[in-house]
Amino acid sequence: MEEIDLYLNxxxxxxxxxxxxxxxxKMLNEDTKKGRIKATKEDxxxxxxxKFGLEELELEKSGESKMQVGDWRNNLNYSxxxxxxxxxxxxxxxxxxxxxxxxxVIFDIKNTNVYRIHxxxxxxxxxxxxxxx
Numbered sequence: 001m002e003e004i005d006l007y008l009n010x011x012x013x014x015x016x017x018x019x020x021x022x023x024x025x026k027m028l029n030e031d032t033k034k035g036r037i038k039a040t041k042e043d044x045x046x047x048x049x050x051k052f053g054l055e056e057l058e059l060e061k062s063g064e065s066k067m068q069v070g071d072w073r074n075n076l077n078y079s080x081x082x083x084x085x086x087x088x089x090x091x092x093x094x095x096x097x098x099x100x101x102x103x104x105v106i107f108d109i110k111n112t113n114v115y116r117i118h119x120x121x122x123x124x125x126x127x128x129x130x131x132x133x
């Protein structure tokens with residue numbers, strides 16, 4: 001079984017976590033260096049956005065205050081984060097979106113199961129596109 005299959009199985013089993021996305025990014029970088037795939041800086045940025053989305057899902061499920069989230073703004077591409085949040089809002093997956101100074105965003109996930117399915121589908125589609133699956 002290849003490493004990509006491990007992550008696709010985790011997506012299918014709904015068990016992929018934000019820390020898995022760090023490993024996915026590492027895999028993408030390694031496979032790009034080996035010439036297996038052509039992951040661009042933008043592709044990597046999208047996976048960082050997906051990690052942010054998974055972290056928000058975990059926060060929502062835990063019931064912890066969203067104000068305890070670490071400062072992710074230096075790690076994420078703001079325009080991609082804005083697009084991601086706006087898309088989720090337009091699809092009705094999140095509500096009460098509030099953008100604050102310097103790009104901090106707070107939102108509520110309306111239905112964690114629907115949000116999770118949508119996010120996992122985005123991750124899976126991105127991986128399949130990169131690996132030609």
